[in-house]
Amino acid sequence: MNSSDIKDMIAPVLHWRWALALFVFCCGLAGFQSGVEVSERDLIDVSFVAKMYYALGLFILGGLDLGVPVSGPWWGQALLWISYFGAPLLTGSTIVDWVHQVVSNQDRWLRKMNRHVVLIGAGDVAQILLEKLKKLNPEIPVVIVEREISRSRAMEFSERYGAKVLIGDFTNEFFLSTLRLSRVRRVILASEIDFDNFEAASKILDLQPDLGRHMVVHCNRLRFMRMLRSSRVVEDCITFNSNHLAAQYLVKNDMMAHFKATGYLDTVVLAGFGRFGQTILEELLELAGDEISDIGIIDVDAHRRILVAKEHKEIPKDINLHVLQGEIGHPEVWRQLEHLLDKRETEPLVLIATGVDDENLRTALWLKKKYPNAKVLVRSARPSNFAESVCKKAGIQAFGLSKIIHDSMPDEWFV
Numbered sequence: 001m002n003s004s005d006i007k008d009m010i011a012p013v014l015h016w017r018w019a020l021a022l023f024v025f026c027c028g029l030a031g032f033q034s035g036v037e038v039s040e041r042d043l044i045d046v047s048f049v050a051k052m053y054y055a056l057g058l059f060i061l062g063g064l065d066l067g068v069p070v071s072g073p074w075w076g077q078a079l080l081w082i083s084y085f086g087a088p089l090l091t092g093s094t095i096v097d098w099v100h101q102v103v104s105n106q107d108r109w110l111r112k113m114n115r116h117v118v119l120i121g122a123g124d125v126a127q128i129l130l131e132k133l134k135k136l137n138p139e140i141p142v143v144i145v146e147r148e149i150s151r152s153r154a155m156e157f158s159e160r161y162g163a164k165v166l167i168g169d170f171t172n173e174f175f176l177s178t179l180r181l182s183r184v185r186r187v188i189l190a191s192e193i194d195f196d197n198f199e200a201a202s203k204i205l206d207l208q209p210d211l212g213r214h215m216v217v218h219c220n221r222l223r224f225m226r227m228l229r230s231s232r233v234v235e236d237c238i239t240f241n242s243n244h245l246a247a248q249y250l251v252k253n254d255m256m257a258h259f260k261a262t263g264y265l266d267t268v269v270l271a272g273f274g275r276f277g278q279t280i281l282e283e284l285l286e287l288a289g290d291e292i293s294d295i296g297i298i299d300v301d302a303h304r305r306i307l308v309a310k311e312h313k314e315i316p317k318d319i320n321l322h323v324l325q326g327e328i329g330h331p332e333v334w335r336q337l338e339h340l341l342d343k344r345e346t347e348p349l350v351l352i353a354t355g356v357d358d359e360n361l362r363t364a365l366w367l368k369k370k371y372p373n374a375k376v377l378v379r380s381a382r383p384s385n386f387a388e389s390v391c392k393k394a395g396i397q398a399f400g401l402s403k404i405i406h407d408s409m410p411d412e413w414f415v
Contacts, residue, residue, distance in 0.1 A: 028083030034076025040067030212236030265293035272354035273299035
């Protein structure tokens with residue numbers, strides 16, 4: 001919540017109360033000045049400034065510390081009684097009204113929304129989507145929806161991107177109906193839970209069937225998305241997997257250029273075979289299968305994961321597959337691939353892409369020193385000035401996965 005939001009909430013509370021508060025204050029001050037005496041304190045001989053102070057105190061204590069009027073002119077007592085009752089009532093009603101304004105503020109700014117983007121989710125992929133959206137459309141209003149979000153994260157979205165943050169269950173049909181979906185420009189679903197993204201998308205389609213072509217749905221698990229090819233969400237909406245997009249981009253824009261530049265069938269080693277590594281293998285087989293002779297896989301769970309990968313893309317028989325289970329930092333796994341890497345006349349391509357950035361960097365530096373002929377690509381979660389500067393000196397190509405995902409997303413998703 002930024003300063004303009006606070007001003008919007010407070011302004012309706014104050015518009016007419018200043019005049020009423022001044023009237024009540026003047027009644028109390030006039031009563032004290034008229035010579036009215038109160039039961040618990042002698043105010044006859046106190047200064048004018050002191051009487052002003054006691055009149056202001058009526059808004060907090062309502063005269064409980066002074067006692068009730070007991071003598072003095074009748075009109076002075078009447079004015080003082082007006083202030084006795086009016087001051088605390090005005091204070092109480094102001095507090096109640098302010099609380100109501102805070103509670104109803106959400107409905108008020110939502111009613112003003114038009115041609116806005118609803119972004120569901122507040123994780124890393126959602127932030128990448130938001131960055132690209134704001135880069136292409138800096139002035140577009142954005143509502144970010146999530147069940148739970150930390151205060152610092154909400155402040156970042158508000159202050160850095162100018163987005164409104166809304167807490168709620170985005171799979172609840174009534175809650176979705178409050179988001180002014182009939183007036184949105186686009187809905188982007190990028191929460192961390194794939195099922196909830198598809199559930200929310202399905203309910204949005206029920207509420208606004210025409211939104212399908214304006215809805216982008218992220219799925220963390222490529223297998224889950226593929227199993228739902230025949231679902232209404234996949235058929236009507238734009239569905240994507242961030243790792244799949246990034247893998248396509250990296251293979252087309254970096255690896256293919258290397259393969260085309262060599263005059264022989266290439267060797268590729270994938271050190272780290274999680275979701276990103278598996279999609280890299282799939283794209284290599286799809287786009288560069290006729291450029292590759294050998295593929296090495298290194299991962300702590302390599303045997304199981306290669307079985308999963310083969311469910312979607314069979315390895316051609318003319319490509320030699322070498323699967324090694326173990327840590328990428330263990331020299332023994334690299335020794336077993338030495339016959340592929342230690343060929344001075346060739347330039348094997350090695351992608352180091354586990355989820356541990358410091359281990360990726362350390363292994364890349366060691367590997368380049370041991371096999372200087374290898375073309376080494378090393379991944380980090382986000383672009384790193386430190387990693388890029390170190391890798392540049394060592395002749396290694398470093399990249400941030402978030403940057404690859406950002407660049408690979410089509411611009412038309414955000415217009």
